[in-house]
Amino acid sequence: MSAIPLFRRDEAKAPAAAASAPKPKGGLVEVTDFRLRYDSAEGAVDAVTDVSLTIRPGEFVSIIGPSGCGKSTLLNALAGFLKPTSGTVTVDGEPVKGPGADRGVIFQQYSLFPWKTVRENVEFGLKMRGVGRAERARAARTLLGLAGLSAFENHYPDRLSGGMKQRVGIVRALATGPRILLLDEPFGALDAQTRLIMQQILTNMWQRLKISVLFITHDLDEAIFLSDRIYVMTSRPGTVKAEIAVPLPRPREPAMTMSSEFLALRRGLMSLIREESLKAMGGEISEEALQGLAINLDGQDIPRVL
Amino acid sequence: MSRAILSAAPPPDLGPAAPPPAAPGGGAAAPEAQPSAWTRRLRRHGGAIRAGLVGAASIALFVLAWHVVTENRMNLYVRFGNVPSPSDVLASADAALGSSQFLTHILTSCRRILYGFALAAALAIPLGLLMGRFKLLREMIFPVSEVLRPIPAIAWVPMAIMLWPSNEESIVFITFLGSFFPILLNTLHGMATVDPVLGRAARCLGASEAAVFREVYLPATLPQIFTGLTVGMGVAWVSLIAAEMISGQFGIGYFTWEAYSLVQYPDIVLGMITIGLLGLASSFAIRLLGRVLMPWSAAR
Ligand SMILES: Nc1ncnc2c1ncn2[C@@H]1O[C@H](COP(=O)(O)OP(=O)(O)OP(=O)(O)O)[C@@H](O)[C@H]1O
Ligand SMILES: [Mg+2]
Numbered sequence: 378m379s380a381i382p383l384f385r386r387d388e389a390k391a392p393a394a395a396a397s398a399p400k401p402k403g404g405l406v407e408v409t410d411f412r413l414r415y416d417s418a419e420g421a422v423d424a425v426t427d428v429s430l431t432i433r434p435g436e437f438v439s440i441i442g443p444s445g446c447g448k449s450t451l452l453n454a455l456a457g458f459l460k461p462t463s464g465t466v467t468v469d470g471e472p473v474k475g476p477g478a479d480r481g482v483i484f485q486q487y488s489l490f491p492w493k494t495v496r497e498n499v500e501f502g503l504k505m506r507g508v509g510r511a512e513r514a515r516a517a518r519t520l521l522g523l524a525g526l527s528a529f530e531n532h533y534p535d536r537l538s539g540g541m542k543q544r545v546g547i548v549r550a551l552a553t554g555p556r557i558l559l560l561d562e563p564f565g566a567l568d569a570q571t572r573l574i575m576q577q578i579l580t581n582m583w584q585r586l587k588i589s590v591l592f593i594t595h596d597l598d599e600a601i602f603l604s605d606r607i608y609v610m611t612s613r614p615g616t617v618k619a620e621i622a623v624p625l626p627r628p629r630e631p632a633m634t635m636s637s638e639f640l641a642l643r644r645g646l647m648s649l650i651r652e653e654s655l656k657a658m659g660g661e662i663s664e665e666a667l668q669g670l671a672i673n674l675d676g677q678d679i680p681r682v683l
Numbered sequence: 684m685s686r687a688i689l690s691a692a693p694p695p696d697l698g699p700a701a702p703p704p705a706a707p708g709g710g711a712a713a714p715e716a717q718p719s720a721w722t723r724r725l726r727r728h729g730g731a732i733r734a735g736l737v738g739a740a741s742i743a744l745f746v747l748a749w750h751v752v753t754e755n756r757m758n759l760y761v762r763f764g765n766v767p768s769p770s771d772v773l774a775s776a777d778a779a780l781g782s783s784q785f786l787t788h789i790l791t792s793c794r795r796i797l798y799g800f801a802l803a804a805a806l807a808i809p810l811g812l813l814m815g816r817f818k819l820l821r822e823m824i825f826p827v828s829e830v831l832r833p834i835p836a837i838a839w840v841p842m843a844i845m846l847w848p849s850n851e852e853s854i855v856f857i858t859f860l861g862s863f864f865p866i867l868l869n870t871l872h873g874m875a876t877v878d879p880v881l882g883r884a885a886r887c888l889g890a891s892e893a894a895v896f897r898e899v900y901l902p903a904t905l906p907q908i909f910t911g912l913t914v915g916m917g918v919a920w921v922s923l924i925a926a927e928m929i930s931g932q933f934g935i936g937y938f939t940w941e942a943y944s945l946v947q948y949p950d951i952v953l954g955m956i957t958i959g960l961l962g963l964a965s966s967f968a969i970r971l972l973g974r975v976l977m978p979w980s981a982a983r
Contacts, residue, residue, distance in 0.1 A: 456883075456887060457886075457887075458883060458886075475886075476883070476886040476887045477887070477889060478887070478888055478889035480887065481887065482883075482884070482887040484880050484883070484884065486878075486880050488878075488880045488881055488883070488884035490881060490884075490885075490898075490899065490902070491903075491979055492902040492903070492905070492977065492979045493979075494979075501885070501888050501890075501898070502888035502889055505885075505888055505889040505890045505891075505894055506889055533978075533979040535979065549888070550887070550888070553888065553889060
């Protein structure tokens with residue numbers, strides 16, 4: 378089995394966080410020379426090329442990159458919905474063959490089942506596994522209680538706010554005990570304030586679970602605040618532009634976002650991202666365009682100046 | 684991406700202390716120092732009570748107008764001379780309700796609707812679901828259905844009489860045809876509009892192909908299926924009444940047509956009103972079933 382040497386290699390360079398965990402229960406993700414090409418009507422499009430990355434067991438890794446750089450594509454390949462055009466995607470040494478409950482996924486869009494109550498949504502994974510009605514109800518209640526969502530167990534998703542929906546989505550994904558959690562811009566549709574709170578909930582939750590997390594975002598602060606490591610992707614076709622370790626201590630507190638370490642990381646990431654965002658917008662943006670208007674009007678009417 | 688934008692801008696996280704949503708309408712009663720149970724009820728159901736009163740008043744006005752034009756045998760280009768007045772109809776209703784024959788007509792029509800409609804639903808819903816899931820099946824059946832669909836069920840009457848051994852079967856067949864296509868097309872449309880991310884979410888939670896179909900596609904399509912059933916029920920009545928008028932023995936459509944032939948004009952109106960009430964009752968029954976099967980959409 379090739380899984381064993383791979384695991385050893387990983388153990389050797391595992392960071393302090395993973396070493397302090399009680400026992401690694403798997404969750405090693407390895408993506409090697411990943412390339413994905415979409416065949417569409419207008420011809421083939423390389424969405425992602427030459428991406429190699431690892432997520433060690435129990436590690437929180439973010440991917441950040443401009444819109445359309447292939448972040449969701451990569452995540453969908455990890456989830457098992459897309460086959461790499463070339464390269465490999467493995468979890469604990471096994472190639473990913475299709476979707477499965479060992480990898481919990483939170484999608485970019487809300488994906489709770491509208492016809493199921495919060496509790497029935499959380500029960501879904503257990504139901505698919507053949508767990509009996511009473512037992513899965515009990516498990517879901519316990520889990521919702523631990524996540525502070527008990528009061529909403531009989532609500533339909535419709536009645537929940539966006540933040541609440543994503544929390545339930547995370548709890549639903551966790552109910553089957555996955556080794557890996559894949560999140561695709563889960564807080565992208567939330568307002569800034571809710572978003573901060575959700576980030577804190579997620580980081581605290583992860584601190585207790587110690588499962589591997591891949592978190593996709595295009596928000597710098599979010600990536601720094603949450604992650605052990607950040608991969609920065611280039612604009613399409615996406616490749617890894619940089620890999621940045623985040624040495625901030627755990628548990629993470631909101632106040633850390635003001636620390637000089639945080640700000641230094643932010644500055645570094647900012648310049649990396651800015652280059653790529655400009656590139657992503659391609660010919661749309663020139664130096665003149667960046668100025669907004671290449672003329673100073675001093676309060677005069679545009680028609681008069683023209 | 685556009686979907687993400689559409690579902691964006693949710694209300695801020697309200698948390699457990701959020702106030703319950705205010706009841707709609709109910710601005711009628713002014714707030715008092717100590718609202719009694721009555722005023723509270725009035726405030727909660729104020730909108731519904733007002734709508735009920737307005738509805739009753741408008742029906743009363745309609746009957747009054749009917750009374751005026753018929754009692755005076757008005758001739759306003761549209762001729763009301765032979766049209767029975769409300770009191771004539773009431774008298775004939777009184778007589779009819781006492782006779783077992785009228786009841787037989789009603790029961791016969793109801794039975795035909797039930798058979799035809801149930802058969803249509805039992806075939807069209809599974810077929811629509813399968814066609815939505817399997818492209819090849821859709822490509823095979825859709826053209827045939829598109830050719831047959833525009834033919835009104837009534838146009839099938841002569842063919843139905845040839846096809847089926849008895850009159851009864853051909854009438855049920857006509858009713859079936861009328862409701863089949865609306866149910867099929869709505870189910871199909873419902874399948875096409877299922878958010879694919881829900882299917883993917885289910886697969887990520889360990890659902891098999893069959894489980895995704897049962898747990899995601901079926902419930903996600905249910906609202907559209909019920910739209911189809913409601914429309915289908917309406918068309919079923921239209922088709923049934925026409926078929927009964929043309930080729931029936933018994934049935935409320937036959938009763939109405941026969942009343943005309945026998946110059947029993949009040950019975951025409953009685954038949955019409957009965958048909959209206961039966962249609963209303965059956966669509967209400969479907970709505971009720973929908974509420975029971977789809978509690979999540981009632982909460983909206
Ligand atoms: N099914 C598809 N067929 C053809 N091209 C696709 C398909 N899905 C995605 N793409 C293209 O591949 C590229 C990467 O898409 P992807 O959704 O992975 O980007 P993303 O980084 O997640 O973007 P965003 O931040 O906007 O979510 C985009 O340019 C997109 O247009
Ligand atoms: Mg995306």
